[in-house]
Amino acid sequence: MEQALLRINNISGQLTGKCPFKAGGGVEAGKCPFKGHGVEAGKCPYRAGQHLDQSKAWSLVNVTPTVTTNSVTPIKVLVTGAAGQIAYSLMFMIASGQMFGPYQPVILHLLDIPKMADALKGVVMELQDCSYPLLHSVVATTDVQTAFIHINVAILVGAFPRGPGMQRKDLLKVNVSIFKEQGEALNKYASRGVKVLVVGNPANTNALTALVKASDLPPSNFSALTRLDQNRAQSMISEKVGVNVDSVRNVIIWGNHSQTQVPDVNHGYILNYPNRGLIEPIQTSVNDDKWLNEQFIPLVQNRGATVIAARKLSSAASAANAIVGHVRDWLLGTKDGEHVSMAVYSDGSYNVPKGLIFSFPVTCRNGEWSIVQGLKINSSTQQKIDATTKELQEEKETAMSFLN
Numbered sequence: 001m002e003q004a005l006l007r008i009n010n011i012s013g014q015l016t017g018k019c020p021f022k023a024g025g026g027v028e029a030g031k032c033p034f035k036g037h038g039v040e041a042g043k044c045p046y047r048a049g050q051h052l053d054q055s056k057a058w059s060l061v062n063v064t065p066t067v068t069t070n071s072v073t074p075i076k077v078l079v080t081g082a083a084g085q086i087a088y089s090l091m092f093m094i095a096s097g098q099m100f101g102p103y104q105p106v107i108l109h110l111l112d113i114p115k116m117a118d119a120l121k122g123v124v125m126e127l128q129d130c131s132y133p134l135l136h137s138v139v140a141t142t143d144v145q146t147a148f149i150h151i152n153v154a155i156l157v158g159a160f161p162r163g164p165g166m167q168r169k170d171l172l173k174v175n176v177s178i179f180k181e182q183g184e185a186l187n188k189y190a191s192r193g194v195k196v197l198v199v200g201n202p203a204n205t206n207a208l209t210a211l212v213k214a215s216d217l218p219p220s221n222f223s224a225l226t227r228l229d230q231n232r233a234q235s236m237i238s239e240k241v242g243v244n245v246d247s248v249r250n251v252i253i254w255g256n257h258s259q260t261q262v263p264d265v266n267h268g269y270i271l272n273y274p275n276r277g278l279i280e281p282i283q284t285s286v287n288d289d290k291w292l293n294e295q296f297i298p299l300v301q302n303r304g305a306t307v308i309a310a311r312k313l314s315s316a317a318s319a320a321n322a323i324v325g326h327v328r329d330w331l332l333g334t335k336d337g338e339h340v341s342m343a344v345y346s347d348g349s350y351n352v353p354k355g356l357i358f359s360f361p362v363t364c365r366n367g368e369w370s371i372v373q374g375l376k377i378n379s380s381t382q383q384k385i386d387a388t389t390k391e392l393q394e395e396k397e398t399a400m401s402f403l404n
């Protein structure tokens, strides 16, 4: 068991010695090992080993919850890699309401490895110093069980990033063990409806590893991030056409979050393109197929590496922004007439083999995604989809060989 990160530093006194979970809904009453909690002896509804152990976490309670948010049950959101660079943008966006809206309080569960404990402590102080009305509390820890207990949303960022000259799949060997452990933790401790977004690279295959290790959870609960690629593609199109990026809709990213990904504008449109009616296909607006095929596609495919070459660090703020968009659309729903790209468990749509985590165009309603059906794929796009499929199959084989 890893060392506790920090002792309880209870700001309001609200949590000390009290079980933070409500009674009613668990199993094996009376088997809870949690010491000194506020539920009547023998009536604790949680399974042994399923409690948040407060000695392994630093819980802080925001001192200024608003009247509006008091009436809504907080959502528990885990961010792993919490002392890293993506998390440093992400958790402030979550706590300020950008992910779940202005009325949804959040409890942030933050996990990093022991050597990052001091840095994580600093991040928690900064969260506290923001006085976000929606931030109900923070559980910062280096203990996996404490981090995963009862979470509703898991954003798995914690992993090694690539440096200049590396491919994302070069990270597979070093990162696969992280997602194996975290898949097991999801299976054991998370809420059964937990929505999982894997960001750490290679994101698709890490998501598959976590899914395989969380065999009690539905595969549809798992996803990997390709929204950053979609945002990059839409931004490049907006610049080329000379419209606001919000007018660019339904660009698709197929396949792997890697150099083989397939940016596809063939089903996208420009909304309210000046003087040309309500919508126009992107291809017509761009009016330059050579640019679309020979420049745009490789620019999107290589954007991550281009940022690394410039910053000597991989994209962070733009990744956090994409994570917020992905989770928000998944839970709150996509707009009418619009689809977004999410890497999800393939059901065989578009002849992609079942059982890969593959980026598809999806719409979301009531917290469930569905793959947009019936899009016509031209032969050039199909060839690229075949290549990214092959890469994902190879990654899957490698990852599974590490698991055995």
Ligand SMILES: NC(=O)C1=CN([C@@H]2O[C@H](COP(=O)(O)OP(=O)(O)OC[C@H]3O[C@@H](n4cnc5c(N)ncnc54)[C@H](O)[C@@H]3O)[C@@H](O)[C@H]2O)C=CC1
Pocket (backbone or CB within 6 Å): 080, 081, 082, 083, 084, 085, 086, 087, 111, 112, 113, 116, 157, 158, 159, 160, 161, 162, 178, 198, 199, 200, 201, 203, 225, 226, 228, 229, 257, 314, 315, 316, 319
């Ligand atoms: N899918 C996507 O679109 C994108 C994915 N990424 C990937 O996201 C990952 C994180 O990137 P950054 O935040 O820039 O990296 P970073 O190195 O700044 O932060 C990673 C954090 O994860 C922590 N960590 C390592 N092992 C852990 C474990 N077992 N449990 C919890 N935390 C652990 C590290 O201590 C570190 O604090 C990388 O794999 C990167 O390649 C980055 C950008 C976009």
Ligand SMILES: O=C([O-])CC(=O)C(=O)O
Pocket (backbone or CB within 6 Å): 161, 162, 168, 201, 228, 303, 304, 305, 307, 308, 314, 315
């Ligand atoms: O390129 C990387 O290694 C980081 C990443 O996934 C991205 O920026 O898309």
